[in-house]
Amino acid sequence: MIAFVAREVTGSETRVSASVETIKKMIGWGFDVVVEKGAGAAARIPDGQFANVGASIGSSDAAGLADVILKVRRPTDAEIASYKSGAVVIALMDPYGNDEAIARLAKAGLSTFAMELMPRxxxxxxxxxxxxxxxxxxxxxxxDAAAVYDRAMPMMMTAAGTVPAAKVFVMGAGVAGLQAIATARRLGAAVSATDVRPAAKEQVASLGAKFIAIEDDEFKAAETAGGYAREMSKDYQAKQTALVADHIAKQDIVITTALIPGRPAPRLVSREMLRSMKPGAVAVDLAIERGGNIEGGVAGEVAEIEGVKVIGFPNMAGRLAASASALYAKNIVTFLETMVNKEARTLVINPEDELIKATMLTHAGDVVHPGFCGAKKGDS
Structure with a gap:
């Protein structure tokens, strides 16, 4: 079995799909691992570190011999053309709204797996x-918000006077939002947060932040048995928007985190809300790659909108390339392990496995995922 770790060529992607530790594991399972020259450079992993644990360092041409190809981003057309039919490709495939790209993967005869579709x-x-x-x-x-904000984050009591703590408001208490709350608290900010799920209130409070929401009977019944939010009535939405708008006007920093798979990011902060904020306020839009939660945000820039500095950096995790790569590599190799027969040292794809069913996009020339079967191999 040959595994190929590709150097990312899409945009400014800094992450890599393998680490020294995951290369060791793959070699132990029987893989000959080839790492494309420079694949880990942006993530602070020199080629020599991969070579020291047994990987070969090669060019992109080596991908054509690989049985398994590990990537961060979906392969480009040029990359697809270099892969052999039947190869397994594991990456973040960004399948929503990209039917033609998925169809091209199928047409090439690749078995592709989308890591972002992994079931929770x-x-x-x-x-x-x-x-x-x-x-x-x-x-x-x-x-990033602290770097742009031109004041101290924690309260400081000095002989020359008191510096008040920065007020940070986090919109969305999912994984990103909860970590933003915890980090802002560590920096000494006064933190508040909102979310449409009632269960989030306890999580927010456990991190020492104040929960902001209209907590009426409709809100208390807003969560489904599966833990997702029900769609709220227009009346509730109007009341919640008014509450949030009033709260934002008092904040120094706002961080938005709302993403909905397969749909544009919901608009959470309007220009009018930004206009109400203090001079020098900062906002961070973690959904900028999907259209953004903040009106007027610009991908890749710190844009000044209505006097507020709106940070719209895409691929925020990639700004921590070394840490992000280490975690991503562990995610991907743990999934790959479920397809390896270690005794026979062969790759086995079990179509009945719940993980395979959830993540496989294309196989044997067809688009096989039920959510994307509209992307037929002949569409391209």
């Missing part, structure tokens, strides 16, 4: 790439 079940916790990367994104959002 106990067995797959160590493979949950969305959580591992969102955790880092929430942390980095606060660090």
């Amino acid at each position: 079940i106990t067995r797959a916790q160590s493979m949950d790439v969305l959580s591992s990367q969102a955790n880092l994104a929430g942390y980095q959002a606060v660090i």
Whole structure:
């Protein structure tokens, strides 16, 4: 078995899909591992470190011999053309709204797996790439906000006077939001947060932050048995928006984290809300790659909108390339292990495995995932 670790060529991607530790594991399972030259450079892993544990360092041409190809981003058309039919490709495939790209993967005869479709079940916790990367994104959002904010974050009592603590408001208490809350608290800020799920109130409070929501009977019944939020009535939405708008006007930093798989990011903060904020306020939009939660945010820039500095850095986890790569590599190799017969030293894809069913996009020339079967191999 030959595994190929690709150097990312898409945009400014800094992460890599393997670490020294995961290379050791793959070699122990019987893989000959080839790492593309420079694949780990942006993540502070020199080629020599991979070579020291038994990997070969090669060019992109080596991908054509590989049985398994590990990536961060979905392969480009040029990369696809270099892969052999039947190869397994594991990456963040960004399948939503990209039917033509998925169809091209099928047409090439590749068995592809989308890590972001990993089910959130106990067995797959160590493979949950969305959580591992969102955790880092929430942390980095606060660090970036603190760097742009031209005041101190914690309260400081000095002989010359008192510096008040920065007021930080986190919108969304998922993995990224909870880490943003924890990080802002560590920096000494006065933190508040909101979420549409009633269960989030306890999580927010456990981190020492204040929960902001209209807590009426509709809110208390807003969560489904599966832990997801029900769609709220127009009347509730109007009341919640008014409460949030009033709260935002008093904040120094706002961090938005709302993403909905397969849909554009919901608009949470309007220009009017930004206009109401204090001079020098900062906002961070963690959903900028999906259209953004903040009106007027610009991907890749710190844009000044209505007097507020709106940070719109895409791939926030990639700004912590070394840490993000280490976690992503562990996610991906743990998933790969479920397909390895260690005694026979062969790769076995079991179509009945719940993890395979959830993540496999294409196989044997067809688009096989039920959520994307509209992307037929002939569409491209």
